[in-house]
Ligand code: PEP
């Protein structure tokens with residue numbers, strides 16, 4: 001069995017007293033790593049609880065529960081990402097900005113899986129590369145916030161920080177340790193259903209209805225149908241020659257991911273096996289743009305886990321800082337160990353990406369380059385005052401990222417998107433022609449605006465077209 005990491009029990013107590021730890025020295029790579037070593041580093045986006053006895057009890061419970069994903073699966077993803085880093089696969093990572101416990105329903109899980117499958121079909125056909133599918137799902141429950149409080153009806157209350165911490169309802173904003181254990185069980189139920197439908201032929205192209213029900217735009221429908229028909233024809237040919245009996249046809253690999261923000265939670269699910277420490281809360285975890293300080297707690301935790309990791313790279317990242325960060329988290333120079341998820345904004349990508357690419361090229365680290373064209377393009381709608389994104393900006397950042405990589409002798413290896421399988425109206429534009437006024441029709445997100453099903457397909461076609469060109 002996997003061994004639970006030592007010390008989570010004392011983590012809560014330590015954390016409650018460790019404010020003075022916030023002035024500790026710069027990282028020393030010679031320092032021993034342990035699942036608890038992050039606790040002595042300065043931390044950003046920390047959660048302060050009233051009830052540390054409750055936190056301690058929750059962490060102890062988490063330590064006793066079985067892993068959500070296995071080292072075997074994590075190793076498999078490492079291999080796939082090593083291929084991606086060498087240009088031999090394309091990675092699609094997508095899902096909600098903030099997943100709610102309430103999203104753990106049959107319909108929502110199926111529709112999220114379906115949009116990711118449909119997008120990967122387009123990408124597969126367009127790029128001619130295997131697609132590595134990673135959902136922002138089954139654990140995307142903790143959110144960093146630029147403002148930790150907000151005004152509601154003249155009162156200052158805590159911002160919503162994700163279901164792992166507090167509730168979206170304004171009366172439920174106090175951090176509650178019981179949510180830590182609830183996160184585990186909602187992740188487990190979501191993951192169980194994902195595994196269950198995939199094992200039952202949900203992704204089998206020969207059996208499943210892959211049509212687009214909710215997409216109105218006739219051009220998108222037609223392009224998609226043509227892709228599907230071409231694939232079906234190929235599959236029929238394989239059937240004719242008797243080459244479609246492989247197990248591989250019935251299911252696909254699907255991996256889970258989330259921002260590993262709440263380190264107490266992540267530590268409690270970190271287990272030792274084969275001489276490594278695996279974070280068994282998800283296959284892939286990433287560090288957000290707000291918590292990637294070189295000498296900070298998050299970088300310290302990430303450097304010691306065996307999982308493939310992501311780092312969000314925003315406009316404030318310096319080229320030499322990026323290389324130092326890679327030296328810390330990829331000390332052994334392993335292909336695809338790190339995925340750099342760049343998110344500058346359409347107006348800044350040209351100015352910032354080339355220097356980052358060149359710095360990484362000369363550092364010798366072999367990363368997966370992924371574009372997140374969503375987070376640098378968030379704005380407030382002038383009409384409805386809702387947080388939104390223009391599909392044009394999203395497509396433009398992606399298009400430029402693809403082009404810049406090509407010009408720099410590099411290659412874009414993946415896309416990271418906030419999306420939902422439903423017909424929401426949270427982003428403006430796309431083939432469905434949503435405008436500012438439409439945002440109120442179905443604005444469901446509890447955090448950042450997500451691409452709808454049809455907007456997600458628009459983005460996949462753009463990538464497929466650019467990569468084929
Ligand atoms: C996110 O992915 O939801 C997020 C908060 O991103 P970033 O860290 O890039 O701002």
Ligand code: MN
Nearest residue numbers: 097418447448
């Ligand atoms: Mn987001």
